Amino acid sequence: MSGFNHQKYRPMPTFKLADRKWPDADLSHAPIWCSVDLRDGNQALIEPMSVEQKLEMFSSLVELGFKQIEIGFPSASQTEFEFCRRLIDENRIPADVTIQVLVQARKHLIDKTYEALSGVTKAIIHVYNSTSIVQREKVFKLDKAGIIDIAKQGAQWVMEGAVAYPQTQWQFQYSPESFTGTEVDFAVTVCNHVIDIWQPTPQRPCIINLPATVETNTPNVFADQIEYASRHLKHRQAVKLSVHTHNDRGCAVAASEMALLAGADRIEGTILGNGERTGNMDIITLAMNLYSQGIDPELNLGSIEQHLEVFERCTQLPRHPRHPWVGDLVYTAFSGSHQDAIKKCLAIQKDDQPWDIAYLPIDPADLGRDYEAVIRVNSQSGKGGIAYLLEREFGVRLPRWLQIKFSQIVQKVTDQSGREVSGELLYELLWQHFGSLANYQLTSYNIKNADEQTAIDALLKVNDEPLTIQATGGGALEALCLALSHSLDCQINIKQYHEHALQSAASAEAICYVEAEIDGVSSIGIGRSQDVMGAGFQAIISAVAHRAAAIA
Ligand SMILES: CC(=O)SCCNC(=O)CCNC(=O)[C@H](O)C(C)(C)COP(=O)(O)OP(=O)(O)OC[C@H]1O[C@@H](n2cnc3c(N)ncnc32)[C@H](O)[C@@H]1OP(=O)(O)O
């Protein structure tokens, strides 16, 4: 009998706000961001960061534009204490950045926290205690009044502790930890007791942070809870309402977004979503979600890659290739119809117009990505992607009729190998199938124009034997076809012809694509040369050579 028994679980109690307003709200601006990478992120690591690693990550967070950074739990360990001291003693905190520290509602820990912060210009002291039903009943073994007492006592100690450090500009923050496992009205009651003690003003607001310590419900339930709290917290104008969501059900970002709709002012989260269990809310994702809707995220994400390298190294957690917005593969299309649409949209996208490209919600260049990765070719790809790669990497603009033919060849190759093909390999395949062959070479030619007729006199090397050909036609290409037809005893007609200059910094060459009918059978050739006529001749001779090879 499988142990996978759903009856072991109960639905989590939900909360429904009948007259909710948040579904009609819109996101219009960035929230106050607070990075908790150095605290919640750090406490979830297999190996917590060293002081040096924390210093490096702190610098990255500052460069990314965070103005509030929870730097740790200074009363918890010597490393945490020392890190806090280094930031302060070495003047590493920019004037516009406020550090935040976490502490339990316990006096000796609060005292130690103030000691760690001594001399700082400004700081947020973040005190918490759990208010949830399970913790009340099983961990603290206290009733609601007992839990309120812990919160009030903690708030009082925090306020009293600040008195000894009047030079510092203090801000207080309270979290009813495990808010999502708490009756919402009770959580708000606890917060209001804390607010009563702190007496915040709009000039000196406090922060009330409502954490989805464990994500237990769909984000709409969380949004209802936040809207309820926003409406019922005392001195609301003097309170910055913050949320701190975790990703247990995979909806931390959605929950934070809906919380913003529901009245939250501030978001706590981490870069790439590191944090306890399935992680904290990923700030990069939420910030990029705003950016992609034309809202300034108020973070410096343009050079995110160099910072992500720091985060991956310090946390020892690699980034998933499909991580929203910043994964390696998120701007890459392998599938044919996607490639086709991207190629067509990119070709007509104007710099001064809003971004509007199918399958690419933002311009990868904004995040320092180049277009290299946008289209890659494997067995799921079509002609559009192949053509895109050849043009981007070699300036080769295959005409549509050749795209169709060539993609069938590529499809066979990718089907057989099961692997991706690079631009180089595509180029190689193109010349291998349609380029000149060693046994049909044009050695030299002479052209004379008279009376609207063109006479050609050319020397070829066919199967190592010299072959002189001559004819007169309406144009050079026609003359060449006639000359070849006579000498090789076949009928050659040009069905398709396409040419363009090959853009290259080093040289100005022409490339020519020809589909010829040779004794009624289609054969394709391509040629390149310094001039258009030479390229056209090469292409015709290649078509003839490939037909001869096919017969042989
Ligand atoms: C949801 C979150 O992420 S909350 C943040 C969690 N982060 C951390 O805990 C990381 C840092 N913490 C630590 O290193 C340690 O917990 C320390 C050093 C701070 C404290 O360690 P200890 O003194 O051994 O206490 P411990 O953390 O085990 O807590 C257990 C005791 O504190 C009480 N307690 C726990 N949290 C709180 C709180 N927020 N406020 C008041 N009391 C609390 C418990 O009831 C328990 O009391 P008991 O000993 O009377 O049974």
Ligand SMILES: CC(C)C(=O)C(=O)O
């Ligand atoms: C301390 C609080 C905010 C926390 O980290 C959580 O509840 O997840």
